[in-house]
Amino acid sequence: MDNKRTTTKIQELTYELKIKDVMTKNIETVGSKIPVSHLRDILYNKRISGVPIVNDNKLVGLISIEDFIKCLEQGEMDDLIEDKMTKNIKTLYADEPLVHAVMKFEKYGFGRFPVISRKDKKLIGIITKSDIIKGVLKKLETAYHDEEERRYRASHIFNDVMADEIFFKFQYYVEGKNFDRAGEAATGLKKTLYRLGLSPEIVRRAAISTYEAEINIVAFTKGGKIIAYLEPHQIRIVITDKGPGIPDVEKALQPGFSTAPGWVRELGFGAGMGLPNIKKFADKMTLRSTVEKGTRLVIIIKLSDYRNED
Amino acid sequence: MTLKEIKELLEAEVLTGKYDPETEIQIGCSSDLMSEVLAFGKPGSILLTSLSNIQVINTANVADIKAVCFVMGKIPDKNIINLAKKNDVVVFITQLTTFESCGRLYKNGLNSCGYFNLDK
DSSP: OHHHHHHHHHHHHHHHSBHHHHSBOSOOOBOTTSBGGGHHHHHHHTTOSEEEEEETTEEEEEEEHHHHHHHHHTTOTTSBHHHHSBOSOOOEETTSBHHHHHHHHHHHOOSEEEEEOTTTOOEEEEEEHHHHHHHHHHHHHHHHHHHHHHHHHHHHHHHHOOOSSOOEEEEEEEETTOTTTTTHHHHHHHHHHHHTTOOHHHHHHHHHHHHHHHHHHHHHSSEEEEEEEEOSSEEEEEEEEOSOOOSOHHHHTSTTOOOOOHHHHHTTOOSSOHHHHHHHHOSEEEEEEETTTEEEEEEEEEOSSSOOOO | OBHHHHHHHTTOEEEESOOOTTOBOOEEEEOSOHHHHHHHOOTTOEEEESOOSHHHHHHHHHTTOOEEEEOTTOOOOHHHHHHHHHTTOEEEEOSSOHHHHHHHHHHTTOEEOOSOOOOO
16 A cells, blocks of 8 residues: 555656756756767766767757767777767757656666757756656655654644643634625634644545535524534534524435525535535534524544544 | 646636646536535546636635636636635636536546545
8 A cells, every 4th residue: 555655656746846856957068079088077077977969059969978988999089079979869848747757768768868948949957867766755855844744733732732631622603694704614724724734635624524514504594603623633523503403314414405595506505415525524423403493513533544434 | 737738728817816837737627516526526626617606716725626717708706806816726717618618628638536426
């Protein structure tokens, strides 16, 4: 499982990163009208494996350490570079995603590709396989660091507070029938949980289920409140209203069943999916309702990395 | 597919949002029922809808949807735009129909959310 996840992350990164993010800039170039022997200093001193050949700011070829060794073997060190270099070279644009470079390396088996800018086609860098590896590793490290920091923040709150029992309480009031303000509680809770360092997936599930519940309060009741408790192992969201209550709870839980009036449907809700959706995104949901008195809905979202798939 | 490519394919206009043309969108979804979007929409996707009210943006926001395109020339009002700006949701409008818009994106390689499933 873990192996698979890492692979996917790296594949993702090759789409996210651009070639210009990982390529080597400030590269050495030489002209084509000089003898091959001149390359020795550059290749040796700079410890590089290939040099782009540029005449009048224009990329005309590429010469690699392999080409150099071949000339050395055959005693052709005094030949001009332009006779020994690879012409018709393949290039990459700086703004292409890294995955294009990966594919080109696979396709052609070359050791390096010159990188040019899309605008003026000028040479601005060079990319090798080791640049790709270094770039991806660096990005992975940064991502790991961010994730660690977020995790630390989330666990930190609970570690820093000294009490026998700890919970953080966030309370939101929801007006009945006021669709202009519907969604404020859910988006407010979402921002809050995210800032506290909870994982985006947990935050998303909490936000979606709260939003559906909020829509229900606005659409059907005279108003109510949403209280979210952040506890060490779970988020408990308690949604209460002052009625009119649900006559048949079992029926209300069926996908597709709806008593929503036309104006709710016009706004994009009321298709009988609210409660089934909450059930889908919550780890546990309990609904109690008394006609005329009101409804109490409790949503539990577990904070552990893997929830029970029961 | 980048936001820029989507904009060109849909002949769309950008109304708001942190519009970075190079932002990658992996998945598209389309519905006028926001509960459906909440149920099957994927994080980082684009939503195409002919519904035009503030709840579209709230839905995008809670479901981590990056961009919304209002189809069939539905022009969102000021409140919608302001909320989208506040929450960094990119908003497009296009004169194309829902079917035409989805078709163009799908044909050019934008993935769909796949099958709808109410199970966890």
